[in-house]
Amino acid sequence: SHSFHVALLPGDGQGPKLASYVERTLNLIQHIRRDVSFNISTHDFGGAALTAGAGTSLPPSTLDSCRQSDATLICQCGDPRYGIKPEEGLLILRKELGASVNVRPVRFPSSQVVQQSAFRAEVVEQLDITFFRDLTGGIYYGTKQEAGEDGEAYDMTRYSRQTIQRLARLAGTYAMQFTPPKPVHSIDKANVMATSRLWRSVVTEIFSQEFPQVTLRHVLVDTASMLLASDPLSLNGVVLAENMFGDILSDQAGGILGSPDILASAAVSSLDRSSISPGIFEPLNLKPREKLVNPLGMIQAVGLMLELSLGLSAESDALSKAIRRTLDPVELIGSDTRTTDLGGTATADEFMDVLLHNLDYYLEAVNSAQL
């Protein structure tokens, strides 16, 4: 029997509501799967921590609990009343937990979602890109100077050989888990940036020495951005990028799905499936909303946690199946359980009720199969 510590950070906006959905989901899993249990603790974070008087968006007690947990789940972050302070807490948390790589899968959870896309259905049904984005370096963490008297501001981006090596190895290891190995597209702006030239040479070296079976292609960031608009499938496989380019391109790819609330994002330091690898899991879009429309991104974050951090692949599979079933067309399942951003009429609560009902079913199926 496994007991997992999960630190739950509701944060801003609709975060508390999303956190309650996470609890319901994990409670259901531990209820049905008797050998799995979750020890969930909830902590102040983001604007909510500032409102609670913590004086910081990442209180030391929150950081400590995340450090001691097997996984951290963040719901929303960025209360506009506090300027950039909430996001600062997020960036410090990522850094402190050593969550060096951001894994962002971009694929449709259900072909029913295709009709919400601005893209032609035939172009995107096959979309299947996994972004590997560095989270520890680049312009996010370089020296910066706010404009003063002289009216000049600057930001620095910096990369070291080791940082790039580590990320390239994680992407290569992941690509090799598939047969045939997934192709890797490495992003840079080597015709302009010194860090990009280092990036390109280190990535080339790692792949030729350690992953010769993986097809590696170097793509300029502007070309990648154009390809994701003109021919997204040409980047299917793994996209490997530094922090800022990965931020922009993965959001662009997510946008192909039409709703910002469908995908999730993981930050981990290793991809070892045989042991627990602590990580941070978030919906792709963390921005606080007025109203909660679609909790799917949050639930997908739970799925990524089960799969990548906790090694609970049967449970994560059951969750994926439950999501797909819940998004099935009205004609098939008798009621409209798609939320309004996906062209349906269901509220977030209604969606969750049906999702948990379906999850119950698929978890029981796992139990039966194991009898």
Added chain:
Amino acid sequence: SHSFHVALLPGDGQGPKLASYVERTLNLIQHIRRDVSFNISTHDFGGAALTAGAGTSLPPSTLDSCRQSDATLICQCGDPRYGIKPEEGLLILRKELGASVNVRPVRFPSSQVVQQSAFRAEVVEQLDITFFRDLTGGIYYGTKQEAGEDGEAYDMTRYSRQTIQRLARLAGTYAMQFTPPKPVHSIDKANVMATSRLWRSVVTEIFSQEFPQVTLRHVLVDTASMLLASDPLSLNGVVLAENMFGDILSDQAGGILGSPDILASAAVSSLDRSSISPGIFEPLNLKPREKLVNPLGMIQAVGLMLELSLGLSAESDALSKAIRRTLDPVELIGSDTRTTDLGGTATADEFMDVLLHNLDYYLEAVNSAQL
């Protein structure tokens, strides 16, 4: 009678072929419009200059001629045999000519092109974004350090109040030329970068003081990238961005059109339509090709030059009409004049022959209207 000096820089790949199309186009205009004449001089540039033994991708004589011209046209740039040297010449040219703002209109030249897009037709037929991108600053021109022994590289991005003010004024002036004024979307990453925070505050100041009638919206670069994928029309109007963000987003927007060879890009220092404003004009995609498929981007660069630098709006209108006519469906014009990248069967030569035939017609129409 006006005589214009045009510096023509064929550059690499298919550049010489494109340059010959430019000459045919300008010769036709001066032949039919007797009060307009072009003095075209051709100069070595890019990898071609290196091959010719100039020892640099931007020979001093080329730079001088561009300085003395009313406009510069670049065809292709980036012979891969010379690494980043050809692009270095391009960046120096932009800087030396003081071409501070890059104007990149993204709209379909003909609704016939819509079917080549990966996007649904109804989503993109109305696409109409004009990018205003800074060309003088940012990470392109900041201090950089290649990785040495220590295995660390860095790049610096820097912005000054004045640079941002100048760009914001150009974008505001342009937005005000329309009734109602076009909305302006200003791009930054103010939650992470100091330069972005300066950017946001200066842009806010200039628009509230000098262009209060213009609707200004601040959009984070990752959000903008997502919106261009999920709902491109929401960014219709002007998009105002620093050098790197403008590079990425304008290429993304261009990708919506399906072919990389449809659009053009202008670099100018002012937008005064009552006098000549020297500028640099290029196809959006400068990358050298093995084979010339579609010269449309180059011809659109000529159109931008006529309109923005030379003040020849009647001639630029005629060229737009000729392009639209040439892209009309086979059923209407009796032959397939679309190039293969647009789903047609025409060669670049065939496309140009019909285009010039149509241009002849529309230029004569201008003459008649002025009798």
